[in-house]
Amino acid sequence: MSIQQLETDYLIIGSGAVGMAFADVLLTETDANIIIVDKHHKPGGHWNDAYSFVTLHQPSSFYGVSSRELCGGMIDKIGLNKGLSELASGAEVMAYFDKVMKHTFLPSGRVKYFPMCEYKGDGKFSSLLSDTSYEVKVNKKIIDGTYFKTSVPATHTPNFEIAEGVKFGPLNDLPSLTKPRDGYVIIGGGKTGIDAVLWLLENQIHPDHITWIMPRDAWLIDRKNTQPSRDFFHPYYRGAGYSSRSDCGS
Numbered sequence: 244m245s246i247q248q249l250e251t252d253y254l255i256i257g258s259g260a261v262g263m264a265f266a267d268v269l270l271t272e273t274d275a276n277i278i279i280v281d282k283h284h285k286p287g288g289h290w291n292d293a294y295s296f297v298t299l300h301q302p303s304s305f306y307g308v309s310s311r312e313l314c315g316g317m318i319d320k321i322g323l324n325k326g327l328s329e330l331a332s333g334a335e336v337m338a339y340f341d342k343v344m345k346h347t348f349l350p351s352g353r354v355k356y357f358p359m360c361e362y363k364g365d366g367k368f369s370s371l372l373s374d375t376s377y378e379v380k381v382n383k384k385i386i387d388g389t390y391f392k393t394s395v396p397a398t399h400t401p402n403f404e405i406a407e408g409v410k411f412g413p414l415n416d417l418p419s420l421t422k423p424r425d426g427y428v429i430i431g432g433g434k435t436g437i438d439a440v441l442w443l444l445e446n447q448i449h450p451d452h453i454t455w456i457m458p459r460d461a462w463l464i465d466r467k468n469t470q471p472s473r474d475f476f477h478p479y480y481r482g483a484g485y486s487s488r489s490d491c492g493s
């Protein structure tokens with residue numbers, strides 16, 4: 244086993260949205276050196292494991308790191324989001340973080356990136372592919388970019404039992420189905436569950452063939468009320484709880 248010694252100002256664990264955004268601000272506002280470690284082989288965190296039809300649930304312009312826009316502010320012309328600011332797909336989010344890494348972070352010469360490596364604590368991490376380990380002397384801080392513990396169906400085991408004979412899987416499997424089923428049961432009432440139901444409906448599955456199990460009603464916000472441009476000022480203002488035009492001084 245080989246052990247390599249490294250030195251840096253900041254050691255960031257995780258190259259998800261949080262680790263990437265933190266590194267971006269450090270790069271822009273300080274002259275610090277940074278090491279980023281991640282178990283995934285590409286930056287973007289949980290988006291690496293997402294189902295193929297995932298999108299952001301909010302306009303792309305609200306997402307990403309400060310120094311680079313995610314999308315150009317286009318308005319969707321078709322589909323369920325018609326008339327509203329585009330929602331980047333998972334593939335677009337992945338390509339975006341890849342660009343941030345390749346075109347901003349690494350060319351700066353101040354960021355060293357260690358994908359396919361697992362942080363073990365105490366400034367130490369190891370490659371998941373070879374027997375190389377690393378020990379880092381950290382001059383300023385170790386940053387935990389895994390704090391939110393984001394968990395997606397594709398990477399965790401369900402906390403319920405599955406009866407024999409039931410075809411069970413994460414929603415990543417839906418696009419690879421090749422024959423009709425008697426019915427579809429979606430478990431979970433969050434954004435991912437909603438995506439699964441919408442995907443089935445968009446693919447001509449009759450609502451009578453979909454059973455949706457959710458623990459409680461969700462608190463949902465109409466996306467029309469959270470749009471970035473001036474065209475949506477009044478829906479935004481009303482969505483924030485104000486009721487008349489005079490409330491906003493117009």
Ligand SMILES: Cc1cc2nc3c(=O)[nH]c(=O)nc-3n(C[C@H](O)[C@H](O)[C@H](O)COP(=O)(O)OP(=O)(O)OC[C@H]3O[C@@H](n4cnc5c(N)ncnc54)[C@H](O)[C@@H]3O)c2cc1C
Binds near residue numbers: 260363434
């Ligand atoms: C399907 C889905 C859609 C979403 N859509 C939106 C949206 O539209 N808008 C929004 O604001 N938020 C959205 N979210 C919320 C999401 O949590 C955040 O957007 C954000 O991507 C989370 O980033 P993160 O860096 O906290 O976590 P992650 O993306 O999970 O990144 C953490 C990284 O840390 C790495 N890591 C963990 N432990 C170790 C270790 N020991 N060693 C090395 N690396 C490690 C992991 O490999 C991972 O890459 C969505 C979440 C999901 C699941």
